[in-house]
Amino acid sequence: MSETWWKSAVVYQIYPRSFADSDGDGIGDLRGIIQHLDHLQELGVDVVWLSPIYASPHDDNGYDISDYRAIDPLFGTFEDFDELLAGLHARGIKLVMDLVVNHTSDEHPWFIESASSLDSPKRDWYWWRPPREGLEAGAHGAEPNNWGSFFSGPAWQLDPATGEYYLHLFSRKQPDLNWENPEVREAVYDMMNWWLDRGVDGFRMDVINFISKVVSLPDGEVPPGRLYGEGYPFFGQGPRIHEFLHEMHEKVFAGRADRILTVGEMPGVTIEDARLFTDPARAELDMVFQFEHVDLDHGPGGKWDDRPASVLDLKRNLAKWQEGLADTGWNSLYWNNHDQPRVVSRFGDDRPEYRAASAKALGTVLHLMRGTPYVYQGEELGMANVPFESIDDFRDIETLNHYAEAVDIQGRDAAEVMADLRRTSRDNARTPMQWSDAPAAGFTTGTPWIAPNPDYVLVNAAAETHAADSVFSYYRQLIDLRHRSAVVADGDFTLVLADHPQLFAYVRERDGKALLVLVNLTGEPARYDPADLAGWEDAALVLGNLADSVDRGLRGLVEPWEALVFERS
Ligand code: ISL
Structure with missing residues (x-):
């Protein structure tokens, strides 16, 4: 296996709670995944990234882990897990686990022991601090x-038993681990080795760029209109982050780095940071998830503050990353994951007449760039955002906490806040996978933990897997193209028609072979001057997303949401 096998690989993310339920309790599980392995094989993906399945109180749907070496009974047993792993491997698909080690659950034995007394041997495994000087524990503003x-509110929780606060960047049930302590790091590396020894093929690392903090934990600036200070400058790419990741590489990956995949989830990273994290010579990670393109439609107020992103914004940003990591490092490419609203509703058009075409157009742009593409469950069907009607329709802690803070504390208009949630809530990604038009979308025979998107009667796997013109069939072709084409896997990237406000167009090139990708990311026809694409006159169409995408050459016109791929050799 080549050292960089992942350059021609496509990863599929499974959010187990919402993928498939085998036992009728309304929650997806491992046996549910086992029952749908053929779906993954037909799509042609090379790797599955499985969101957390470890023991957890599920305050944040498993991103709050209480035992890293146990399967949560909600999801199944180790027997099920081994069967899943074997089933994937038998199909030539690797399994990458989610690694959540910036924090644990507050129900993890490490935290319980740490909280037990001021002089617990594990006290220093988490970030405990006394109240702010001169203030009583619990007093207003006494947080350290x-x-x-x-997830709204302060990042500190008081533990009345010892009178100290602990740091939690996420929910109060997700205390941050103190990576300054070498025992913490050893315990994490041990656990990682244990999973790799069991046969898993790598890790997706949750907010791994937050693990090193400025130890004095200084106050942050309070942005206008916000309640709290920004801690990011003190934990995003903290002082020892590269040291920790290099140490992890030495203690966990060394000797097997060629067969595994490591990807760090890194909100807020810049290109310069990403180059450092993914430069093979530095031996840290294979690739990172950056967030710039999915933050383009966020205004100054953050993720709930809507600011439309233009095609120009989107392509300039993605092209910048293509260029930035051209010589050193590697991009991961994604539109969706379990934290993002559905791309077809966000940068596409989910109305019936454009849903499939715009989903395919967006898929084309993403999959043919240089980098490793990630497909989030349901994206291959063109699943869309959900018409949530009331706050009771949501389950996500981030969403519920934001609503409570915005409406109850800040006094904002409830209807306005609901509109923000409908557009941006993570629950848009978390409704059940749509398998068929059977009740509950074929996801469960019971009552699903969150209601399915009512569009499942039309948008579902049963309708799409064997339909030649479906989003699913088109994704298959995109994935196949990456497998077959060294130009797609490893060619250079050049943006063309760079200032065109509707077209996202680029050229990939390697060893004299080249592809031209020409995609209209709007619902209006897009005109261009063929003279601007000189040299492509005789190229042949290899892929098109519309029923009548026949080879008309470069005719100066791209239909609404049309995607065209030409090849030149
Ligand atoms: O979705 C977000 C809120 O807008 C992001 O800030 C998200 O919290 C961030 O990308 C980190 O996400 C990861 O860690 C969280 C977990 O809730 C997310 O599901 C996970 O992907 C805490 O473990």
């Missing part, structure tokens, strides 16, 4: 610093 949690 002014940071806000990502």
Whole structure:
């Protein structure tokens, strides 16, 4: 296996709670995944990234882990897990686990022991601090610093038993581990080795760029209109981050780095950071998830503050990353995951007449860039955002906490806040996978933990897997193209028609072979001057997303949401 096998690989993310339920309790499980392995094989993906399946109180759907070496009974047993792993391997598909080690659950034995007394041997495994000087524990403003949690409220929780606060960048049930302590790092590396020894093929690492903190934990600036200070400058790419990841590489990956895949989830990273994290010579990670393109439609108020992103914004940003990691490092490419609203509703058009075409157009742009593409469950069907009607329709802690803070504390208009949630809530990605038009979308025979998108009667796998013109069939072709074409896997990238406000167009090139990708990311016809694409006159159409995408050459016109791929050799 080549050292960089993942350059021609496509990864599929499974969010187990919402993928398939085998036992009728309304929650997806491992046996549900086992029952749908053929779906993955037909699509042609090379790797599955499985969101957390470990023991957890599920305050944040498993991103709060109480035992890293146990399967949560909700999802199944180790027997099920081994069967899943074997089933994937038998189909030539690797399995990458989610690694959540910036924090644990507050129900993890490490935290319980740490909280038990001021002089517990594990006290220093988490970030405990006394109240702010001069203030009583629990008094208003007595938190050790002014940071806000990502899930609303302060980033500190008081533990009345010892009178100290602990840091939690996410929910109060997700205390941050103290990576300064070498025992913490050893315990994490041990656990990672244990999973790799069991046969898993790598890790997706949750907010791994937050693990090194400025130890003095200073107050952050409070942005206008916000309640809390910004801690990011003190934990995003903290002082020892590269040291920790290099150490992890030495202690866990060394000797097997060629067969595994490591991808760090890194909100807020810049190109310069990403080059450092993914430069093979530095031996840290294979690739990172950056967030710039999925933050383009966020205004100054953050993720709930809507600011439309233009085609120009989107392509300039993605092209910048293509160029930035051209010589050193590697991009991961994604539109969707379990934290993002559905791309077809966000940068496409989910109305019936354009849903499939725009889903395919967006898929084309993403899959033919240089990098490793990730497909989030349901994206291959063109699954769309959900018409949530009331706050009771949501389950996500981030969403529910934001609603409570915005409406109850800040006094904002409830209807306006609901509109923000409908557009941006993570639950848009978390409704059940749509398998068929059977009740509950064929996801469960019971009552699903969150209601399916009512469009499942039309948008579902049963309708799409064997339909030649479906989003599914088109994704298959895109994945197949990456497998077959060294130009797609490893060619150079050049943006063309760079200032065109509707077209996202680029050329990939390697060893004298080249592809031209020409995609209209709007619902209006797009005109261009063929003279601007000189040299492509005789190229042949190899892929098109519309029923009548026949080879008309470069005719100066791209239909609404049309995607065209030409080849020149
Ligand atoms: O979705 C977000 C809120 O807008 C992001 O800030 C998200 O919280 C961030 O990308 C980190 O995400 C990861 O860690 C979280 C977990 O809730 C997410 O599901 C996970 O992907 C805490 O473990």
